[in-house]
Amino acid sequence: MNFDLSWILLGLPLAFVLGWLASRMDMRQMRLENQQAPKAYFKGLNYLLNEQQDKAIDAFIEAMQNDPDTAELHFALGNLFRRRGEYSRAVRVHEHLLQRADLSDADRQRAQHGLAQDYLKAGLLDRAEEALRRLEATPYEADARLALLSIYERARDWPQAAAIVRKLQQSGQGDFSQRLSHYLCEEAAALAQQAQLGPALQLLEQACTTAPTAPRPWLDRARVQFRDGAADAAWSSLTTLAAQAPQGLTLALPLLLEIAGATGREGPAIALLRQRYAQAPSLDVVLALVQLGADPDGQDGQRCTADDCVCSQGWLLRHLEKEPSLTIAHQWLATQGEKAPPTAVLQALEHASRPLMRYRCAACGFEARQHFWHCPGCQSWDSYPARHVEEL
CATH class of the missing domain: 2.20.28 (Rubrerythrin, domain 2)
Structure with missing residues (x-):
């Protein structure tokens, strides 16, 4: 059988032409798809900049259909769903990303972070906690720890919150000593409510050591000590509070007056309050001095020997000369006896000054x-x- 080579000569150009046409059609299709994806993507960005989130989501979904492997579009879509409050859809987007085997480590960590934010916004704190814990040893570790801290504070899980702030402080994220002292005080308060005063005092000792210039540990410690019958120790804690954190002394005044009355320390209490008032005149301090019967013209712990009204008027008028105060003005008018304004006027002043307290x-x-x-x-x-x- 003879084979005609002329057919080969005729077929080669034909095959070349057909291949060329096919390649042109493929290139045109690829160019068309590549043009459609960026067009939809930029359309979505335009809608997003114009705060048209519904149209932006539609545009991003269209872009994803043209290029389903683009992770950035998934991230953009997940963030949009979360901003709109569609947390279940945002969760599905980020879970879909995490299920992809071809996702890089950086994008996988980013998707995990997005998923944790979805759960947080949705109020699913148990799932958010689990998702945040998976971000340890990642670039999102610090943000995850702060989010966990917020969860534990809302749940009043103070031991877990204390563990987180210790990690944050060890990693150089800031000074959390005062925050840690609050957690220890909260734990101590819970124990004190259960009449476990010994363990509560141990925690308060730690709190005072952790943040020696914070007023709360010293104040809470004095309260528990006084409740435990250790009035002298409670007085010592209050004097330390006055030295270490004098700005918080006004919060301790009710306890200070109670301890002074129970232990006969009215004189030292007056001297302590005089010193504080000289440093920073305060409404609460002057009222405490009036209650203790301190002599406005005396020294140190000297008590007033004149009529109580005279002593009160002296302190109140002295404070009014330093700082105008509607509350103190009402108190001063109330001590005027027969010269006092009508009761209706005093009641009106009291009503006006109440919100100021x-x-x-x-x-x-x-x-x-x-x-x-x-x-x-x-x-x-x-x-x-x-x-x-x-x-x-």
């Missing part, structure tokens, strides 16, 4: 009658000055 958070402005170490509004620590609103 509140404490105000410096972080969020939340006001309360009592002083808080941990703001119930913004969850900040040590954001309440130890001064009333009128004195700020």
